[in-house]
Amino acid sequence: MLASTPKTSKSRNVAVTLAVVLVNAILHSGIYLFLRDTNLPSVLYALLAIIWGVLGVYSIYWSFNWAVEQYPDIWKRRIQPFIFVGPAALLLGWLLLIPTLRTLYMSLMDAGTEKFVGLSNYAAIFTNRLLLTALRNNLIWVAFGATACICLGLLIAVLADRSSFEKLAKGIIFMPMAISFVAAGVIWKFIYFYKPGDEQIGLLNAIVVAFGGEPQAFTSMLQPWNNLFLVAILIWMQTGFAMVLFSAALKGVPEDMLEAARIDGAGEIRIFRSIIIPAISGTILSVSTTIVVFTLKIFDVVMVMTGGQYDTEVVATQFYRQFFMYRNAGYGSTLAIVLLIAVIPVIIINLRQFRKQGGF
Amino acid sequence: MKRTRKKTMSKTIVNVVLAFICLIWLIPTVGLLVSSFRPAVDILQTGWWTVFPHRDYVAQSTITLPKETDLRQPIEVNGEVFDDDQLRSGVTALDGSRLIWENRRARTIQVQQPDWKVNSNFTLDNYNGVLTGKTFEIMQSDGTVRAQKGEGLSKAFLNTLVVTIPSTIIPILIATFAAYAFAWLRFPLRRSMFVAVIMMLVVPLQVALIPILKDYTALGLNGSYLGIWIAHTGFGLPLTIYFMYTFISQLPKDLFESAFMDGASNFTIFTRLILPLSVPAIASIGIFQFLWVWNDYLVSLVFIGSQPDVQVMSMRIAAMVGSRGSDWHLLTAAAFVSMLMPLTVFFALQKYFVRGLLGGSVKG
Numbered sequence: 001m002l003a004s005t006p007k008t009s010k011s012r013n014v015a016v017t018l019a020v021v022l023v024n025a026i027l028h029s030g031i032y033l034f035l036r037d038t039n040l041p042s043v044l045y046a047l048l049a050i051i052w053g054v055l056g057v058y059s060i061y062w063s064f065n066w067a068v069e070q071y072p073d074i075w076k077r078r079i080q081p082f083i084f085v086g087p088a089a090l091l092l093g094w095l096l097l098i099p100t101l102r103t104l105y106m107s108l109m110d111a112g113t114e115k116f117v118g119l120s121n122y123a124a125i126f127t128n129r130l131l132l133t134a135l136r137n138n139l140i141w142v143a144f145g146a147t148a149c150i151c152l153g154l155l156i157a158v159l160a161d162r163s164s165f166e167k168l169a170k171g172i173i174f175m176p177m178a179i180s181f182v183a184a185g186v187i188w189k190f191i192y193f194y195k196p197g198d199e200q201i202g203l204l205n206a207i208v209v210a211f212g213g214e215p216q217a218f219t220s221m222l223q224p225w226n227n228l229f230l231v232a233i234l235i236w237m238q239t240g241f242a243m244v245l246f247s248a249a250l251k252g253v254p255e256d257m258l259e260a261a262r263i264d265g266a267g268e269i270r271i272f273r274s275i276i277i278p279a280i281s282g283t284i285l286s287v288s289t290t291i292v293v294f295t296l297k298i299f300d301v302v303m304v305m306t307g308g309q310y311d312t313e314v315v316a317t318q319f320y321r322q323f324f325m326y327r328n329a330g331y332g333s334t335l336a337i338v339l340l341i342a343v344i345p346v347i348i349i350n351l352r353q354f355r356k357q358g359g360f
Numbered sequence: 361m362k363r364t365r366k367k368t369m370s371k372t373i374v375n376v377v378l379a380f381i382c383l384i385w386l387i388p389t390v391g392l393l394v395s396s397f398r399p400a401v402d403i404l405q406t407g408w409w410t411v412f413p414h415r416d417y418v419a420q421s422t423i424t425l426p427k428e429t430d431l432r433q434p435i436e437v438n439g440e441v442f443d444d445d446q447l448r449s450g451v452t453a454l455d456g457s458r459l460i461w462e463n464r465r466a467r468t469i470q471v472q473q474p475d476w477k478v479n480s481n482f483t484l485d486n487y488n489g490v491l492t493g494k495t496f497e498i499m500q501s502d503g504t505v506r507a508q509k510g511e512g513l514s515k516a517f518l519n520t521l522v523v524t525i526p527s528t529i530i531p532i533l534i535a536t537f538a539a540y541a542f543a544w545l546r547f548p549l550r551r552s553m554f555v556a557v558i559m560m561l562v563v564p565l566q567v568a569l570i571p572i573l574k575d576y577t578a579l580g581l582n583g584s585y586l587g588i589w590i591a592h593t594g595f596g597l598p599l600t601i602y603f604m605y606t607f608i609s610q611l612p613k614d615l616f617e618s619a620f621m622d623g624a625s626n627f628t629i630f631t632r633l634i635l636p637l638s639v640p641a642i643a644s645i646g647i648f649q650f651l652w653v654w655n656d657y658l659v660s661l662v663f664i665g666s667q668p669d670v671q672v673m674s675m676r677i678a679a680m681v682g683s684r685g686s687d688w689h690l691l692t693a694a695a696f697v698s699m700l701m702p703l704t705v706f707f708a709l710q711k712y713f714v715r716g717l718l719g720g721s722v723k724g
């Protein structure tokens with residue numbers, strides 16, 4: 001209907017729509033500046049900040065959409081999708097896509113990101129003892145942590161399926177998922193706590209002493225075994241994740257198939273190996289993918305438990321240290337890229353899976 | 361008959377094994393919870409499990425030695441002779457009782473007998489200590505009193521809320537808009553953009569931190585709420601878009617067509633149809649994003665840095681672990697305060713949480 005309006009009204013239209021979008025932008029940046037510089041009581045401030053943040057985003061969509069609806073249908077249809085998808089695309093571009101490329105570029109520069117040094121950062125990473133330890137430890141995390149999460153998760157899912165208190169058991173195993181790694185760090189630091197003598201307040205050493213052993217400083221003395229004591233925390237936290245997904249997949253295995261196998265005289269282990277495992281292989285793959293990616297990025301546990309001392313450094317903590325403490329942006333970026341390279345196979349598996357599911 | 365008995369047997373084994381695993385999984389959290397209510401002096405001297413009935417030495421009487429007793433010489437107690445080291449760690453006398461210093465400086469010795477015992481001292485002081493910034497006094501094992509400044513965690517709790525609530529709502533809003541466009545609108549580059557989203561699902565966020573930090577420094581966003589909201593939004597978007605897409609693309613097509621016929625615009629359809637219909641999906645991914653942001657440490661550490669006004673709880677607790685490594689009465693209480701919100705969300709909305717997991721990872 002607007003297509004037939006005369007030219008003057010068209011240019012007025014442009015002015016009005018621009019004005020609405022602009023006023024919205026100015027209003028929100030004004031409130032932002034006010035909130036940034038003001039000194040309100042903290043509860044009130046918190047409340048205002050939350051309202052401003054959430055309403056602000058909604059009104060950006062609203063104003064852009066209002067503006068585009070003032071134009072002829074043909075333009076509306078072309079532009080509207082970009083209003084819907086635009087903010088997401090811009091944010092992803094700014095915060096994930098371009099940074100990845102910039103980090104890749106920085107990994108080829110020296111510590112102060114001034115001189116181009118080619119691949120020498122990469123060469124340094126694979127020769128520097130500290131960084132090699134970090135790589136080795138990441139391998140330990142994935143090999144022991146991820147494997148244990150998956151195996152234990154599967155075992156518990158199978159057991160829970162046949163037990164008389166399934167819901168309760170699953171809730172208990174799953175609960176650590178809701179706890180932060182920092183809090184879990186405190187929990188486990190207390191369990192591993194060590195002091196010389198017979199009276200122990202850390203659970204693990206108390207058990208060791210009760211069986212007549214010498215108390216040990218588990219996370220700081222027993223290299224390289226101390227890494228495994230940190231991995232235990234990951235297992236405690238992530239097994240619940242694997243268990244829930246496996247449990248759902250197990251419920252999908254057809255009952256009559258299992259019954260038929262039982263009538264044929266197959267044992268439970270045989271049934272598990274030749275019927276259940278193939279039936280849930282898709283879930284096993286996606287759970288393993290998620291846990292491996294998660295484990296590669298592990299940071300908080302190591303940071304809180306040992307701060308990376310006693311040879312427990314992993315790639316993510318080294319990344320943090322190189323960049324923020326040693327001010328070596330070159331090494332920092334290179335370590336981040338090494339992490340990225342490590343997940344490339346996972347990205348490919350993900351995409352293949354997506355295409356198999358029909359995707360688009 | 362034989363078969364049923366075998367079945368009950370195996371069921372019992374399953375139950376016992378599972379109960380054992382559950383016990384192991386519960387103990388760490390229970391230990392933290394019990395410890396957080398114990399007085400500082402108790403935590404440092406006895407394990408938290410001593411709150412359960414156990415056999416131990418229980419004080420019977422006190423022997424006061426003469427003030428001028430020389431601790432470097434053998435010490436005579438009730439006709440037996442011990443040295444200082446023995447009395448420090450406790451020594452068994454001939455009549456079976458145990459002798460140990462009660463207050464070495466005041467020269468008093470405690471006489472103990474083995475008996476059943478429960479350590480049942482509980483206190484809320486630890487929580488007072490971490491939540492307020494007030495200075496308070498704690499008893500130490502040698503009987504002296506030490507002043508200790510509180511942690512003022514309640515401010516950090518509030519900060520965490522201010523960081524977490526918008527960081528949960530904003531990405532879900534943006535992702536739902538985008539997911540609707542990916543699912544039901546036609547536009548150029550749609551496919552490649554969506555593939556990019558899928559790829560970003562697994563990109564480690566370490567890759568993005570340094571460049572974003574540079575941008576933030578240039579824009580003055582470091583250490584501000586806005587900056588941390590944007591960061592969490594960006595990092596949460598891939599999963600949220602993917603999750604909302606799988607949900608929205610499965611909504612029946614007729615729904616939109618009839619709305620379109622009636623002259624509704626995309627925006628109207630979105631706010632009046634899609635958002636209300638997506639509530640279950642939004643709830644489950646929302647819990648996820650909420651817990652993720654609430655529990656985050658790395659993103660806050662990088663983008664909030666040392667700004668004390670904006671610090672979130674995970675940062676404060678991690679700092680406490682460094683600076684107050686063996687103040688277990690404070691650490692355990694602080695850790696439990698930080699777990700309070702996620703655990704409440706978890707137990708209240710467990711159903712949605714699980715549904716979110718299932719939707720995100722094992723679709724199809």
